[in-house]
Amino acid sequence: MSYQLENTQQGEKYNTIFSKVPAAERRKRHSRSRLRKRLLLGTYIVLLVLPLYWLLNMSLQTNSEILGSMTLWPQNLTFDNYIGIFTNPSWYMGYVNSIMYVVMNMIITMLVALPAAYAFSRYKFIGDKHLFFWLLTNLMAPPAVFLLPYFQLYYSVGLFDTHIAVALAHCLFNIPLAIWILEGFMSSVPKEIDETAYIDGYSFPKFFIKIFIPMISSGIGVVLFFLFMFSWVELLLARTLTSTDAQPIGMIMTRTSTASGIDWGTLAAAGMLTIVPGILVVYFVRNHIAKGFALGRT
Amino acid sequence: MNNKVYNNRAWLLVLPMLVLVAFSAIIPLMTVVNYSVQDVLGPNASFFTGTEWFRTMLNDSALQAAFGRQIMFSLIILAIQIPLGIGIALIMPKQGWQASAVLILITLPLLIPWNVVGSIWQIFTRGDIGLMGWGLRELGINYNITRNAGDAWATIILMDVWHWTPLVAMLCYSGLRSIPEAYYQAARIDRASKWAVFRYIQLPKLTNVLVIAVLLRFMHSFMIYAEPFVLTGGGPGSSTTFLTQSLATMAIGQQDLGPSAAFSIIYFLVILLVSWVFYTTIMHLQKDKNSQGGV
Numbered sequence: 001m002s003y004q005l006e007n008t009q010q011g012e013k014y015n016t017i018f019s020k021v022p023a024a025e026r027r028k029r030h031s032r033s034r035l036r037k038r039l040l041l042g043t044y045i046v047l048l049v050l051p052l053y054w055l056l057n058m059s060l061q062t063n064s065e066i067l068g069s070m071t072l073w074p075q076n077l078t079f080d081n082y083i084g085i086f087t088n089p090s091w092y093m094g095y096v097n098s099i100m101y102v103v104m105n106m107i108i109t110m111l112v113a114l115p116a117a118y119a120f121s122r123y124k125f126i127g128d129k130h131l132f133f134w135l136l137t138n139l140m141a142p143p144a145v146f147l148l149p150y151f152q153l154y155y156s157v158g159l160f161d162t163h164i165a166v167a168l169a170h171c172l173f174n175i176p177l178a179i180w181i182l183e184g185f186m187s188s189v190p191k192e193i194d195e196t197a198y199i200d201g202y203s204f205p206k207f208f209i210k211i212f213i214p215m216i217s218s219g220i221g222v223v224l225f226f227l228f229m230f231s232w233v234e235l236l237l238a239r240t241l242t243s244t245d246a247q248p249i250g251m252i253m254t255r256t257s258t259a260s261g262i263d264w265g266t267l268a269a270a271g272m273l274t275i276v277p278g279i280l281v282v283y284f285v286r287n288h289i290a291k292g293f294a295l296g297r298t
Numbered sequence: 299m300n301n302k303v304y305n306n307r308a309w310l311l312v313l314p315m316l317v318l319v320a321f322s323a324i325i326p327l328m329t330v331v332n333y334s335v336q337d338v339l340g341p342n343a344s345f346f347t348g349t350e351w352f353r354t355m356l357n358d359s360a361l362q363a364a365f366g367r368q369i370m371f372s373l374i375i376l377a378i379q380i381p382l383g384i385g386i387a388l389i390m391p392k393q394g395w396q397a398s399a400v401l402i403l404i405t406l407p408l409l410i411p412w413n414v415v416g417s418i419w420q421i422f423t424r425g426d427i428g429l430m431g432w433g434l435r436e437l438g439i440n441y442n443i444t445r446n447a448g449d450a451w452a453t454i455i456l457m458d459v460w461h462w463t464p465l466v467a468m469l470c471y472s473g474l475r476s477i478p479e480a481y482y483q484a485a486r487i488d489r490a491s492k493w494a495v496f497r498y499i500q501l502p503k504l505t506n507v508l509v510i511a512v513l514l515r516f517m518h519s520f521m522i523y524a525e526p527f528v529l530t531g532g533g534p535g536s537s538t539t540f541l542t543q544s545l546a547t548m549a550i551g552q553q554d555l556g557p558s559a560a561f562s563i564i565y566f567l568v569i570l571l572v573s574w575v576f577y578t579t580i581m582h583l584q585k586d587k588n589s590q591g592g593v
């Protein structure tokens with residue numbers, strides 16, 4: 001039975017190897033499958049962009065047009081919603097606040113994650129595996145678990161409603177993530193480079209800054225992208241740790257719904273503006289991002 | 299890397315990170331543990347309750363229901379997003395300006411703040427002003443996410459697929475890019491079918507990134523909060539109330555310190571346990587496969 005099965009399979013394989021399909025026909029098949037691929041991908045991209053297009057469409061309309069009729073594109077193009085946001089400090093400060101704590105978080109995380117990732121990629125030390133595993137468990141901790149203690153901790157040390165509080169809180173998941181990715185990138189740099197540099201008389205800090213960091217610069221770019229991504233999109237902790245002075249844009253957006261109804265145009269415009277920083281960041285790292293998503297491990 | 303040097307001075311490099319993570323993880327976690335075994339009545343009035351809160355929480359029927367919904371949600375989105383993500387990665391262009399453009403477009407949903415994702419879909423699915431809601435109504439489909447639990451579920455799953463499939467696709471795409479061209483050439487010489495190329499060349503190379511993808515997606519979907527909160531507010535009724543929302547209501551809304559702390563710990567342990575079980579199972583499977591001399 002099994003012999004027969006094997007035999008038929010072999011026979012089929014034999015057939016395909018010496019297939020009599022002419023080259024032209026094969027090329028035609030190839031281009032047809034290429035076209036099908038493009039069509040599928042195109043459909044997916046359209047579906048992906050559609051909700052975003054709708055947001056853009058609404059942000060360029062007045063509220064009366066939004067509520068009045070169903071229009072697939074703005075009939076009376078208006079930028080009032082955007083102008084309203086850019087001229088009102090209580091609105092645009094939300095963006096400033098968000099960007100401030102995101103940048104602070106990126107700097108703090110990088111400063112502590114770079115040496116730690118180097119230690120994990122180059123040395124064995126007591127408890128290294130446990131420490132690494134414990135770090136990764138922090139990635140799995142639901143932020144909601146830390147809501148209350150964070151609130152109390154930062155309140156008691158007088159950091160409540162400051163940018164640094166949110167930046168530190170986001171370290172909870174960003175530091176483990178950064179170390180995880182950086183460790184992958186660093187391990188792919190041959191160890192001989194370190195040794196040669198030490199023989200040449202470089203001290204550790206000088207070697208690290210002058211030689212090692214430039215070698216993993218694409219990895220660092222990708223890590224910064226991830227740090228930005230997870231800090232920018234998080235709201236639960238950012239919202240809990242701030243009240244007025246450091247309020248993130250996501251929280252200010254809830255102001256658009258008032259007793260008299262929802263200000264759809266402003267909500268849509270504010271939403272569109274939260275997407276812009278992401279587009280800029282992904283544009284800068286677009287050439288490294290494919291490697292980065294494999295966390296430097298391919 | 300097996301040629302690591304044994305050197306305990308490496309601890310010095312890890313130390314700054316440790317101090318910071320201790321501040322943002324250990325101290326808060328200890329506070330949670332502390333609350334979970336006490337009944338806090340006031341600033342200076344609390345007494346030890348032992349495991350009482352844990353027992354209350356485990357027997358709470360509302361939480362059990364939320365837990366069930368959470369598991370179901372995570373399983374459904376994994377079942378959709380993983381195959382879909384692999385499929386998209388396979389049809390993404392590999393070079394040229396199209397590759398960059400597709401990369402940027404596909405990454406977009408990942409960079410939108412989570413509550414804005416909720417808002418986008420809230421607008422998109424409204425019957426009066428949203429394209430999808432309006433379109434479905436015009437087609438004669440009675441679609442209403444604030445009244446119909448089925449519609450609310452379908453919309454939340456659709457939203458999550460929209461939001462997170464790009465992550466799976468990007469992970470797989472980067473896995474596929476690491477396959478040397480020579481493998482494909484060999485397959486062409488053998489006249490291997492497309493399915494054979496996928497099964498014996500691409501899929502094995504994807505295993506690593508798929509483990510990461512499934513773990514990340516499981517963890518994130520298990521903590522989902524902002525998107526359904528904005529889209530449905532957990533309703534209609536409590537049909538789309540997931541665990542984080544129950545916890546946030548309990549901890550911040552009602553200020554029930556003891557029960558919510560106990561709930562937090564159970565929640566954290568469940569995620570840890572599932573991730574660990576999943577991880578070790580996959581690693582064992584791989585080891586078995588390798589020891590049998592397979593791919």
